[in-house]
Amino acid sequence: xxxxxxxxxxxxxxxxxxxxxxxxxxxxxxxxxxxxxxxxxxxxxxxxxxxxxxxxxxxxxxxxxxxxxxxxxxxxxxxx
Amino acid sequence: xxxxxxxxxxxxxxxxxxxxxxxxxxxxxxxxxxxxxxxxxxxxxxxxxxxxxxxxxxxxxxxxxxxxxxxxxxxxxxxxxxxxxxxxxxxxxxxxxxxxxxxxxxxxxxxxxxxxxxxxxxxxxxxxxxxxxxxxxxxxxxxxxxxxxxxxxxxxxxxxxxxxxxxxxxxxxxxxxxxxxxxxxxxxxxxxxxxxxxxxxxxxxxxxxxxxxxxxxxxxxxxxxxxxxxxxxxxxxxxxxxxxxxxxxxxxxxxxxxxxxxxxxxxxxxxxxxxxxxxxxxxxxxxxxxxxxxxxxxxxxxxxxxxxxxxxxxxxxxxxxxxxxxxxxxxxxxxxxxxxxxxxxxxxxxxxxxxxxxxxxxxxxxxxxxxxxxxxxxxxxxxxxxxxxxxxxxxxxxxxxxxx
Numbered sequence: 279x280x281x282x283x284x285x286x287x288x289x290x291x292x293x294x295x296x297x298x299x300x301x302x303x304x305x306x307x308x309x310x311x312x313x314x315x316x317x318x319x320x321x322x323x324x325x326x327x328x329x330x331x332x333x334x335x336x337x338x339x340x341x342x343x344x345x346x347x348x349x350x351x352x353x354x355x356x357x358x
Numbered sequence: 359x360x361x362x363x364x365x366x367x368x369x370x371x372x373x374x375x376x377x378x379x380x381x382x383x384x385x386x387x388x389x390x391x392x393x394x395x396x397x398x399x400x401x402x403x404x405x406x407x408x409x410x411x412x413x414x415x416x417x418x419x420x421x422x423x424x425x426x427x428x429x430x431x432x433x434x435x436x437x438x439x440x441x442x443x444x445x446x447x448x449x450x451x452x453x454x455x456x457x458x459x460x461x462x463x464x465x466x467x468x469x470x471x472x473x474x475x476x477x478x479x480x481x482x483x484x485x486x487x488x489x490x491x492x493x494x495x496x497x498x499x500x501x502x503x504x505x506x507x508x509x510x511x512x513x514x515x516x517x518x519x520x521x522x523x524x525x526x527x528x529x530x531x532x533x534x535x536x537x538x539x540x541x542x543x544x545x546x547x548x549x550x551x552x553x554x555x556x557x558x559x560x561x562x563x564x565x566x567x568x569x570x571x572x573x574x575x576x577x578x579x580x581x582x583x584x585x586x587x588x589x590x591x592x593x594x595x596x597x598x599x600x601x602x603x604x605x606x607x608x609x610x611x612x613x614x615x616x617x618x619x620x621x622x623x624x625x626x627x628x629x630x631x632x633x634x635x636x637x638x639x640x641x642x643x644x645x646x647x648x649x650x651x652x653x654x655x656x657x658x659x660x661x662x663x664x665x666x667x668x669x670x671x672x673x674x675x676x677x678x679x680x681x682x683x684x685x686x687x688x689x690x691x692x693x694x695x696x697x698x699x700x701x702x703x704x705x706x707x708x709x710x711x712x713x714x715x716x717x718x719x720x721x722x723x724x725x726x727x728x729x730x731x732x733x734x735x736x737x738x739x740x741x742x743x744x745x746x747x748x749x750x751x752x753x754x755x756x757x758x759x760x761x762x
Contacts, residue, residue: 288493292625295632302639309647316640323633330626333495333521337512339503340527340546348550353526355509 283321288329295322365448373443376450382441387413387452388460391433402429406437406452414451415439421455426468433467434460465565469572472599476574481581487605488586490617493625494554496523497618498547498585500540503528507561507611511590514615519622525553531560536570544579544587555618556583558600559590559611571598580604590614712745719743722750731756 283291298319302312339353363371376382389406396402400419405412415437417425429435439454459467476482497515501508503526515522529543530536540558547556558580560568570576571591580587580603589604590611601607608614658665704710712718719728722739734740734753742749 287491289491292492292629295629295636299632299635299639302636302643307643309643312640312643316636319636320633323629323636326629327626329493330622330629331521333519333523335516335521335523337516337524338526340525343546343549346549348525348546350525353503353524355512356504357509 283325286322286325288326291322291325291329295319295326298322366445369443369445369448372448372450373445377440377442379441384438385441385452386436386438388434388436389413391429391435392431394429394431402454404429404431406435414444414449415454416451417454417457422457425457426465427459428471429457436460465569465572469599472572472574472577473602476577476599476603481577482602486581490586490588490606491554492620493519494522494619496525496552496554498525498527498550498553498556500527500529500543500547500556500558501560501611502531505561507559507590510561510612511557511559511615514612515619518616519619521622522619525550530570532563532567532570537573537576540570540573540576541579544576544583547585548583553585556585556587557590557611557614557618558587558604559608559614560592561611562593562596565596568592568596568598571600573599576600577603588614588617709745712743715745717742717744731758 286294298315301307302315302319307315337353338348338350340348341351342349387406389408392405392407392412394402394404400422402417402422404415404417406415407413417437417439436458437452437454438456439452441450442453443450480486499508499511501511508526512524512526515524527543527547530539544556544558547553560571568591571589577599580589580600586605587603588606588608589598589601590608590613591598591600592610594609597607606617608617655661708718720726720741720743721728721734722741726733728734728740734756736753736755738753740751740753742751
């Protein structure tokens with residue numbers, strides 16, 4: 279399950295988490311299934327949070343491309 | 359007698375007259391196109407007409423290649439050029455150098471024509487729109503690095519999602535070189551694998567200033583971009599070809615930024631809520647299962663298992679008694695039938711016959727039962743078995759049976 283989890287996009291993970299919550303809400307599952315879903319749900323929530331923290335909030339300006347790699351510099355837009 | 363002229367002389371005279379007239383060397387003529395033909399050579403031949411008159415016109419390939427729209431019959435145009443005589447037909451005509459659509463405007467016409475052409479090609483089809491990722495990590499922003507648009511985009515992106523990475527890919531957004539610059543920026547963006555999304559746009563301006571976003575090459579570059587593209591060009595009311603090709607059209611550059619990332623605080627809250635729900639639901643589920651388990655444990659059979667055994671023991675005892683009773687009946691039956699059989703056997707026994715007064719005679723020599731008098735001779739030893747006891751005897755005489 280974890281192997282697949284890392285391949286999941288944020289929206290896939292979030293959608294699956296929503297689905298798990300509603301399945302547990304229905305409460306028609308046996309204990310083993312519930313436990314499995316619960317564990318998966320917690321892993322998904324952790325995965326989603328990790329995704330939220332992945333980027334760093336950098337702002338760069340592209341000044342060129344060398345061998346398919348962007349050459350950038352920090353960018354601060356000019357004030358009015 | 360007046361001088362007689364040839365047709366050619368007349369034509370050449372008129373030609374000279376007309377082609378040396380300063381006014382006719384540069385005229386602007388307004389009229390409706392009719393009899394339009396595009397010759398295989400690439401030259402255009404048509405007639406300009408109004409209610410009262412008509413004027414032959416030709417626009418050579420050299421000039422018409424710059425036309426922003428495709429002329430057609432019924433279109434009202436303003437054409438600029440010189441009037442000259444076509445000697446072969448003896449006709450004067452307008453040699454068009456520039457032509458603009460009147461009324462609608464050439465730009466508008468070009469826009470409509472490109473739009474319908476690309477629509478027919480399927481470039482705007484909903485099924486070819488790429489989905490916009492809910493949480494892009496890195497966004498490419500194709501716009502002018504100076505000006506309000508880039509500043510607004512960055513501000514809004516980071517207000518909603520402080521951690522999203524932004525790469526500004528600078529491009530000229532107006533003027534003659536803008537289309538090529540935008541195409542190049544789109545190609546660069548397409549080659550950068552770490553981008554999850556591309557915003558393309560510029561702030562408001564006149565129709566001419568936004569014109570690069572109606573360029574066919576730009577439209578095709580947007581369509582070819584492997585990343586999802588959100589367009590935000592000008593103001594709410596401005597629609598460009600780029601908007602139609604983009605995977606999502608935002609009304610403004612700021613709008614494009616808003617559509618690019620979710621309010622991250624809200625998403626984080628949602629995940630927190632789900633996690634809470636998950637724990638609560640699971641706890642509740644466990645409690646329900648436990649209650650069920652307890653209800654079962656408190657059932658009398660499980661609480662006092664000896665009761666269950668007592669019942670079983672009683673059943674066993676009852677069974678045992680029944681078994682014994684049945685067995686007795688069976689034995690009695692068997693005994694009865696044995697007695698009956700024995701009585702029958704008794705009746706057949708030779709002893710019983712002897713008891714009635716008969717006796718059996720054996721030859722002493724070989725123990726054979728003597729059935730006829732001839733089987734013994736006088737003086738032979740015999741043994742007579744009676745109902746009770748035996749006699750040893752000697753035959754005195756043998757008598758043939760005469761009576762029987």
